[in-house]
Amino acid sequence: METPIESRYLIITGGVGGAKLALGLAHCLKPTEALFAVNTGDDFEHLGFAISPDLDTLIYTLADMNNKEVGWGRMDESWQFMDALEQLGGPTWFKLGDRDLALHTTRSRMLADGATLSEATAHICNSFGISHRVVPMSDDPVRTTVHTNDGELSFQHYFVRDRCQPQVTGFEFKGIEAAVPQPEILTCLENSRGVIICPSNPFVSVDPLLNLPGMRHALSQSPAPVVAVSPIVGGTAIKGPTAKMMRELNIPVTAEQVAHHYRGVIDGFILDEQDVSLHETLDVTTYVAQTVMVTLQDRVELGRTVLEFINSLKSKT
């Protein structure tokens, strides 16, 4: 007999920026209290491997195996494979560490053998001793494409190969019409204690999940308050190309615009102390906190703050 799953928090996250708060929340919540739903729009196939960058970042972060110096990939990594691949004329723009490669090989093999991405993710999490539940936003492929002045680019080509240099004109989530939200996410929402949108990129890390068929409806039907933490602080992005994208899309680079972006989805918004002046201007319940996370303590404290804020919001039903 399985233990019935209690009412959980749903934590929506992308890669590095979001994983910081996700880690803090994992320190605040028991494994039975949280479900981490991760963007897979960044996923791609490379050299025959099925690579899920955001899932990997969260997994390495929760396992305390992430490389804290460079901010991506696995700690204690070596690069013999890449070195030898270069000698063979292979592509070197996407760095695959020797140890990281074992994860991609394991996932690729499981998918080829018919497992779902959720099953592969669960196996990897178990192997690394992660007790919290981590799921992809969908088991179906969704591929974020970036429309730019240089033409259409797959997300990793834009993000890694071209270092976000091309000017963005829009986004497209290929395959999303046919993608089904990961079933546990929908089940969680039916009886959730709260939904947290981590400070990830709204356009490419959170929108793929929000735009899955039925997801906005499920969020609106859920009794759980939905809270987002602004990834924009003091007019810039803590991590990644969010601010650059907003400028190129002619959106003012403010936390306010992030709140507008999530209009209809969120019931509460967390601003950084640097943006306290916006507090009165937003048309959503707002909380001001120290959101810049440098230390683990910062992550845990913001996690606690977010949970306190969400619990202070009235249940929607």
Added chain:
Amino acid sequence: METPIESRYLIITGGVGGAKLALGLAHCLKPTEALFAVNTGDDFEHLGFAISPDLDTLIYTLADMNNKEVGWGRMDESWQFMDALEQLGGPTWFKLGDRDLALHTTRSRMLADGATLSEATAHICNSFGISHRVVPMSDDPVRTTVHTNDGELSFQHYFVRDRCQPQVTGFEFKGIEAAVPQPEILTCLENSRGVIICPSNPFVSVDPLLNLPGMRHALSQSPAPVVAVSPIVGGTAIKGPTAKMMRELNIPVTAEQVAHHYRGVIDGFILDEQDVSLHETLDVTTYVAQTVMVTLQDRVELGRTVLEFINSLKSKT
């Protein structure tokens, strides 16, 4: 305009044992004078990679990149991938080094993109600066299966995973009926200066090539003398399970039996000095040489000896 290919020696080899003489011959012959045809019956798919152990051994040997301490794999190898794979519960019986993995990835990717194994092999050889021509025995899959008292085993399961412990009752080359000999091998034979069967395992390294449809006929029609070097010396095998297999198949473990095995194919046979007593008993032209190759000099000298012997044999036509 391509330079017309001159009359070449065809060198038939398996893995480690045969690659020693192949290296010696590569030192004696210009790139335009040799074609190396390699057993692919040992090939297998593992963790999603297309692995060709005998091709890899020859390639690393010719590139002077082979690991001379352990006798297989690549030199200056590291094992971070295997270590991480073990943590993920992956199979560890077949050791894939971090640098070696770049070769398997490159080949697998090329095959998945529609290249032939010959094309992938040529790309890898070029990348490693190998100027001699190396080809698989066929671009079609042939999979050696070992029948044993423990049942039917794929070759790598028998050879690596089970360390040749199961008792052999026979061999089967799955897919061989539909496999076409690599075209350059047949072209080479039409106008060859000689064929050398390296001291590889007759049953599992040489027979797959000899048993390809049309191959024995092509060898018999070729003007080139065919010479084999005995892998059995003094009643035992220098390398690998040849002697153990012969015992289990109730074949006396002698060089004479190897010559019998190649009856109808060879025109000359090279015995080791330790087996000089067999010189008069064989029904094929025989030459006695020092065939145990320890140093590079040993390899080159045996190569020279084999070429002198083959040139001393009358052309068949």
